[in-house]
Amino acid sequence: MFALVGAAAVSTAAWQQWDGVARVWMLLGLTVLWAALDHALKRNDGRWYALATLWAALDQLFTGALLGRPVRDAAFVGSWPLAMWGTVAVLVAQAAGLWRSVTQSGVAPLVRGALWPWQERWCCSG
Helix, strand or coil, rough: HHHHHHHHHHHHHHHCCCCCCHHHHHHHHHHHHHHHHHHCCCCCCCCHHHHHHHHHHHHHHHHHHHHCCCCCCCCCCCCCHHHHHHHHHHHHHHHHHHCCCCCCCCCCCHHHHHHHHHHHHHHHHC
């Protein structure tokens, strides 16, 4: 329970401190941190914090950061596209194994499998 409160507090602090693309990068960093700690500490809850934080990063990327994107932002290497590429990289990392699957039963394998179509949708669709 303390880990949940701590993860929520850190994520909320990041949400309040930064905005736009910076908020996306902070949330992506927290996503990787939660998943990495899940591996290092051999816990089962960090993967869920990572998934929730990744969802928040996606929401921020396609709402707040996209709406605040400058008109002259470069198409592929501007601040917003780089945040999108970073999000795709975190999605791929989560799907490839950063999402810790402790058991082969339950919803963990389903979530890991669901991360791949997201990656395909945002990365490689025409």
